[in-house]
Each structure stands twice: as structure tokens, then as C-alpha cells.
Amino acid sequence: MKRIRSISLITCLLLLVFCFSASSSFAQSKTFKLTFSHHFPAAHPVAVCLADWAKEVEKRTNGKVTIVMFPGGTLTPPEKCYDGVVRGISQIGSTDLSYTRGRFPLMEAIDLPLGYRDPVIAINLSNAAYRKFQPKELSDVKIMYFHAHGPGIFHSKKPIRTLEDLKGMKIRSHGLSAKIVKALGATPVAMTMPDTYDALARNVVDGSIAPIASLEGFKWGEVVKYTTENFGSSYTSPFFVAMNKSTWASLPGDVQKTIEAINEEWIPRMGVVWTEYEKKGRDFALKLGNKIITLSKEENERWAKKVSPVIDDYLVETKKKGLPGEEMLKFCEDFLKKN
Numbered sequence: 001m002k003r004i005r006s007i008s009l010i011t012c013l014l015l016l017v018f019c020f021s022a023s024s025s026f027a028q029s030k031t032f033k034l035t036f037s038h039h040f041p042a043a044h045p046v047a048v049c050l051a052d053w054a055k056e057v058e059k060r061t062n063g064k065v066t067i068v069m070f071p072g073g074t075l076t077p078p079e080k081c082y083d084g085v086v087r088g089i090s091q092i093g094s095t096d097l098s099y100t101r102g103r104f105p106l107m108e109a110i111d112l113p114l115g116y117r118d119p120v121i122a123i124n125l126s127n128a129a130y131r132k133f134q135p136k137e138l139s140d141v142k143i144m145y146f147h148a149h150g151p152g153i154f155h156s157k158k159p160i161r162t163l164e165d166l167k168g169m170k171i172r173s174h175g176l177s178a179k180i181v182k183a184l185g186a187t188p189v190a191m192t193m194p195d196t197y198d199a200l201a202r203n204v205v206d207g208s209i210a211p212i213a214s215l216e217g218f219k220w221g222e223v224v225k226y227t228t229e230n231f232g233s234s235y236t237s238p239f240f241v242a243m244n245k246s247t248w249a250s251l252p253g254d255v256q257k258t259i260e261a262i263n264e265e266w267i268p269r270m271g272v273v274w275t276e277y278e279k280k281g282r283d284f285a286l287k288l289g290n291k292i293i294t295l296s297k298e299e300n301e302r303w304a305k306k307v308s309p310v311i312d313d314y315l316v317e318t319k320k321k322g323l324p325g326e327e328m329l330k331f332c333e334d335f336l337k338k339n
Contacts, residue, residue, distance in 0.1 A: 032065045032251060034243075037075040037090035044217070046147070047071050049273045050094060050241070053266050060258050065251070067092065085242050086140050094241040098175045105321055106135045109328045110148070111176045112314055113233045113307040114336055115300075119211075119274035122148035122236035125335050127267055133328060142248035144241040145263045147270035149211045150278040151234035152177055153227065155220055156207030157200065160228040161293055163302055172196045172208035176310070180235060181209055183307045193218055200224060213277040216284035227285060228293045232300030233307045 036054055040047035047069075054067035070076075076084035081095040082103070097104045098111055110129060116122050126146035130138070154160050156169070166186040173181045178188035189205050193214065199205045200223040208220065215221035241263075248256070285292070295303065311329070318325025 030252075031063065032247075032255075034065065034067045034091035034247065035070060035075060036067050036092040036094075037070045037073075037081055037084055038094040039073040039078040039081065040071055042069075042071040044071075045273050045277050046239075046270075049266075049270060053241075053262065056262050056265075057259055060262060061255050064255055065259075082141070082240070082242070085244050088244050088246065091244045091247040092144070092242065094239055096237045096239050098237045101175050104135065104137045105318055106133060106137060106323045106325065106328055107238065108176070109314060109325065109332050110238045111235055112311050112329070112332070113152075113180050113235045113304075114311075114332060115232055115304060116151040116234045116236045116336075117231050119148055119150040119236070119278060120268075120271035121336065121339050122150070122238070123267060123271050123274065124339065125332060126238040128335060129328065129331060132331060133324065138240070138242075140245060141240075141242040142245050144243060144259070145267050145270075146238045146240055147267075147274065148236045148238045150213060150236070150274060151229075151231060152180075152209050152211060152236060153230050153234050154207055154209055155212075155215060155224045155227050157203070157224055157226070158206065159226045159291070159293060160207070160230075161295070162299060163306065169206040170204075172199060172205045177209050177235060179310045179313070180233060180307055183310050184233065184303060185306070196220060197223060211278060211281070212285070213274075213281035215290075216281040217277070221281070221285040221288050221290055224285075224290065226291050226293060227282075228295065230295055230300065230303050232295065232302075232304040 036050070038047065038050060040050070051069050054069060058066050070090065075090050076093065078095045078099040081093040082100060084090050085093040097107055101108070107129070110122070110126050123146065126148050130143060130146060154171070160166060163185055166184050169186045170189050171181045171186045172191045173188045174190055178190065181188040191199055191205070193210070196208050197219055200208065200220060207224065212227060215227070282292070315325050315329065
């Protein structure tokens, strides 16, 4: 009897080992087909870079993960992209955090008019701030990485050289940029990016505030004559690339490590894409004969002082919510000084 029991026990153990090995082998061989939603048009340089990320994931996971792209907001519109990832409507998504203002109160520090001069700094700061503070507001997804556009500055039909020139001007803006426009003495007019061209052409607005890349990307260079480099009060907007948490958890460990390695590579790559996009917008405007106005150091300081209430509001709001807004702001300011 003892011998029979021993044989039975060994047999059970062998079966358990076999089942574990088989399930492990199945997990390793299983393939994953994921969807990726974002709002950029398919031909946009950023959309191309996001698609290249997806191709790299497929290549380096040896086809274990394939990703189907849904550009142009065709799967989820920008304002619903994040919730779409949380709910699994898309397994991956990317859009501007500012499309759902108030949803990410701590990370809104990145949007503030802190004096950005190029997109690379904005991208590096976005990723560094997220890593340091790990905001709870983003804990219901797995963040891949952040990217960000270049400095938000003024593009207008009339020259803007001083704060006084802004008085009485109607400036297309949205979200936080509307607060910046108002603080600087102009009148903000809420409007989408695609609608701005016609509004400028028909003199509904006198100008817009956005990255210089917009002059080519949305052809605004054809309907404005001046760009003002108000870097003392320039802002940016971070874009997340996130994966559904359950989807991430279902991926084998080796696949997760591969994707995380690719994410790190794509942070500087996005910096190159946004920088080239900025140059394209600048070159487009200059080719049309547009003028680029650079504010003096003194004038930039005046503009920076004027937008300080926007920064103060951030501190008040984060304090109300019990968030470390002061620490986040100091981190951002120190980062920008060092870079």
C-alpha cells in the first residue's frame, strides 16, 4: 500500500509540474492583439512616431504583441481617450492631458506658463515629474511615457511687441491658455485648433496662442503675419501614452520588460519629432514672409510677472485637494533652471 501511495504521490507531483510547465509555455506563446487610440491625423509626424512605436513593440516581442492603430479620434475622441483606456475600449491611448482639465490636477503643473523654450525640455520634465511624484490621478492606467509640444506662443495678424499691444485683441485659446491670454490683457476666445484658420481669415479673432508648429500643421501661417516669441510666459501641454492596467498585467514578464525598454528609447525620439515639427512650422512662416518677433529680456520678465496669478491659482487648487502642488511646482522650476 505504501508503495502504491508513493507512486500515486509522485504521479500527482509530475502532473502538477507538467500542468505548470504547460500553462507557463502557453503564456509565453500566447499572442496579444491590442488597439491604440489617439487624436492625431494619421499623416501627422507624431502619429507616425506613435505608429513606429507600435511596430517596434511587435518586432521586438517577435510578434507576441500586435497593435492596431486608430488615429484621428476614430475609436475614442480626445476628451474620452483616457477613460477609454481605463475601460478597455482601447488597450492603449494617447492624448493631451488638458482635454480633461481638472482630471489630472497635480500634473497640470506641466501646463503652467513656466517659460518653456523647446519641446525636448517639456518632454523630459513631464516624464521626470511623473516618475518622482507617481500621481494617484494616473494610477488606474499603466503609463508608457509622456511627450509634449513646443512652447505655446502668440501668432497674430498685427505685431505684438509689448503687453500694451495685446490690449483689445481677441486671441483663440482653450483651457489653461485662455487663463494666460486673459492674464496678459487680451480677450480669450474658446475655439478648436481646426476652426482657427477660418476664424483668422475672417477676422473673427486677431490671433492665436499655440506652438509655432501650428503655422504649418494647421496652415495658420497663411492667415497670420507675425509670431511673438514670448518665452517668459510660454506654456506646454503633456500627452500621455498609456495602457489598460489589466492588459498590462496579462502580458508575460519578458514582454513587459521589452516594452519598457522601448518606452525609454521613445522619449528622446519624441523630442526629435516635436523639434523637427517646430522647425517645419517656423520655416513655413518665414517662407511666406511672416515676421518673428523676439521679446527683450525686460519685456519677457514683464510677461512672466503678469501670468504669475495663473501659477498661484494652481497652488491654491492643489492645496484644497491635499496635493503636493508646491513640491511639484518647485521640482518643475528647478528642472527648467538646470536644463
